[in-house]
Amino acid sequence: MLLIAGQGRAQDQEESQKIIKSHGYSFYGDLKYPEDYSHFDYVNPDAPKGGEISLSALGTFDSMNPYSRKGRGGALSTIMYESLLGEGTGGELAPSDVYGEEYCLLCESLEYPESKDWVIFHMRKDAKFSTGDPVTAHDIAFSHNLLLDQGLQSYAEAVRKRIPKVEVIDDHTIKFHFTPGISRRSLIDQVGSVPAWSKKWYEETGARLDESRLTASPGSGPYMVDSIDVNRRIVYKRNPDYWGKDLPFNVGRNNFDRIRVEYFGDENSAFEAFKAGEYTFRVEGNSKQWASAYDFPKVQQGYVVKEEVPDGSPPTPGGIVFNLGRDVLQDKRVRQAVALGFNFEWTNESLQYGLFKPRASFTQDTPLMAQGVPEGAELEFLKSLGDVVPPELLSEEAVMPHGSDASRLLDRRNARRAMKLLDEAGWQVGDDGMRRDERGVPLRLTFLLNSSGSATLSAVVENFMLNLRAMGxxxxxxxxxxxxxxxxxxxxxxxxxxxxYASFLGTGTGLAQRYGSEAAEFSLFNPAGLASPLVDAIIEASLNAPDAELEHATLKALDRALRYEFFMIPTWYTDSYWVAYYDQYEHPDAQPAYALGQLDFWWYNADKAADLRAAGALR
Structure with a gap:
């Protein structure tokens, strides 16, 4: 990174500041790749271009505008759009071997003062939309404002408070000003990640960002929409005139000519279609199928590869989420009792072939995972927050999932603990075995499940519900x-x-959107509606951490606090991707830690594909 001495550009600053000018951005200023990098380390720079990769999607879609609450957006319908700081195809990290670093794509450089009070992006003059129109600073400003005016409410409210002004300096130079007195976290990377939409197209068509529509606005990325068959298929094709194909950022990436998504009504029909060769790449999420269903002839004959690819990212914090907006679930004792009805050990052995580990943390298996009682920098940080921290958080071990008897669905010891908690919460057992409050209202809980999802997940939930009914x-x-x-x-x-929810390896304002009170009533990223003063205080402190050591301490405390609030029953995880694919795809030997990358840096082997067709394995 190059440091250039110069005058502070913000109008309210009189003293000179050191201006940082760079080809990429990280909060602490460290970048793995130098300005003259030729390609990312993990890609194959000689990967051939060509061929098709095809995937499956479940359910339906009725829109190619994924930025609206209205309609159901088509799979990969963000793939056409690029931003000033680039990301991977399909939304993965790029580069995928580092965390918290971003590199110029639509921009060629950016500059900002040490105070990070503003940032200026210098854009590439050769960047073009698929229509051939240039991508300019006017398009970036338009896109930023469109998200504020017509985008998701939680996003717009958060950004308005932090980014009060955008200034187009000239056609290829844009400046963002940041609100004084707030954390500088997630500001430069926020504005650098706004999708670039064509101002000209929106003005000419009258389209809106908050509407459902099947017409996609043009993007500047390597792929564009080829064809749409509603609820059946979406095909994306390579833009033959893609402006950025030779950039170091893109070397060895975006290797397929076509990306095809086939839609299916349920998981079973999707799997049968894969066996038949209707699509060619599958990320398996069903443990039963992974363990027992991949013995069909094409696997035995070597036409289909079954592979476990290491995943270095913290596992997605998935589980059974409580809606904290429901009166019945606002008592933590009720949530704890309900959680005791989930038997991970029996579920894993009986329904999931023992393939999973129990997940405890929002930063599972990383240095940010809270363990035991708080100590050292984490303990000192928690003490500094004062009365917002419950005393037990300082002295008790981090919340861990309960253990259960794997030999029977209903663990009697856990059932007794659950019964006691429900009694204490005022839900007494009546003569009919049902629990009611003092008004006689029964304790009723509904579990919403997508019928097109995994049969295994359905079985897990059904057995969990049996245990809850056994509790009254x-x-x-x-x-x-x-x-x-x-x-x-x-x-x-x-x-x-x-x-x-989203796991985290660093801090940022996205934590407030996902876990904070600010947009808890309506944020799509906070399905529990969690609104905790404790969590808010930790997030705010993490955003203002002056160094990496304190940042790590705050994030470990955040993991501890999220587990303490108990708004989710953590379920399971695995540290590998389960993938199956027809043997016509290849990937780098050195898999990067933070992405599977099948759409991004895998490639098509035409000779292998020809062999599959000759053998009749593929049409």
Whole structure:
């Protein structure tokens, strides 16, 4: 990174500041790749271009605008769009071998003062939309403002407070000003990641960002929409005139000519279609299928490869999420009792072939995972927050999942603990075995489930509900189709749902959107509606951490606090991707830690594909 002495550019600054000018950005200023890098270390720079990769999607879609609450967006419908600081194809990290570093794509450089009060992006003059129109600073400013005016409310409210002004200096130079007195976290990377949309197209068509529509606005990326068959298929094709194909950022990447997504009504039909060769790449999420169903002839004959690819990212914090907006679930004792009805050990052995580990943490198996009682820098940090920290958080071990008897679905010891908690919470057992409050209202909980999802997940939930009923809870499983599920999930029309939050390896304002009170009532990224002063205080402190050591301490404390708040029953995880694919794809030997990258840096082997067709394995 190059440091250049110069005058502070912000109008309210009179003293000189050191101006940082660079080809990429990280908060602490460290970048793995130098300005003259030729390609990312993990890619094959000689990877051939060509061929097709095809994937599956479940359910339906009725829109190619994924930025609106209205409609159900098509798979990969963000793939056409680039930003000033680049990302991987399909939204993965790029580069995928480092965390917290971003590199110029639509920009060629950026500059900002040490105070990070503003940032200027100098854009590439050769960047073009698929229409041939240039991508300019006017398009970036338009896109930024469009998200504020017509985008998701939680996003718009958070950004307005932090980024009060955007200034187009000239056609290829844009400046963002940041609110004084707030953390500088997630500001430069935030504005650098805004999708670039064509101002000209939106103005000419009158299209809106908050509408459902099947017409996709043009992007500047390597792929563009080829064809759409609603609820059946979406095909993306390489833009033959893609402006950025020779950039070091893109060397060895974006290798397929076509990306095809086939839609199916349920998991079973999707799997059968893969066996038949209707699509060619599958990321398996069903442990039963992974363990027992990949013995079909094409696997035995070597036409289909079954592979476990290491995953270095912290596992997605998935599990059974409580809707904290429901009165019945606001008592933590009720949530703890309900959690005791989940038997991971029996579920894993009986339904999932013992392939999973129990997940405890939001930063599982990383140095940020809280363990034992707080000590050292984490303890000192928690003490500094004062009365917002419950005393038990300082003296008790981090919350861990309960253990259960793997030999029987209902663990009697856990059931007794659950019964005691429900009694203490005022839910007494009546003569009919049902639990009611003092008014006689039964303890009723509904679990919302997508009927097109995994049969194994359905079995897991059904058995969990059996245990709840054994406790005297009127547990109701509501299976709905994909479109109803999407609508009800957005409206939080459930008591419990199987969902996930985002893991974290660093701090940022995205933590407030996902875990904070700021947008808890409506944020799509906070399905529990968690609103905790304790969590808010930790996030705020993490955003203002002056160095990496304190940042790590705050994030370990955040993991501890999230587990303490108990808004989710953590379920399971694996540290590998389970993938199966027709033997016509290849990937680098050195897999990067933070992405599978099948759309990004894998490639097509035409000779192998010809062999598959000659053998009749593929049409």
């Amino acid at each position: 809870i009127d547990a109701v499983l509501e299976k709905v189709d994909a479109s109803q599920y999407t609508a009800r999930e957005r409206d939080r029309d459930y008591d419990m749902v199987y969902d996930s």
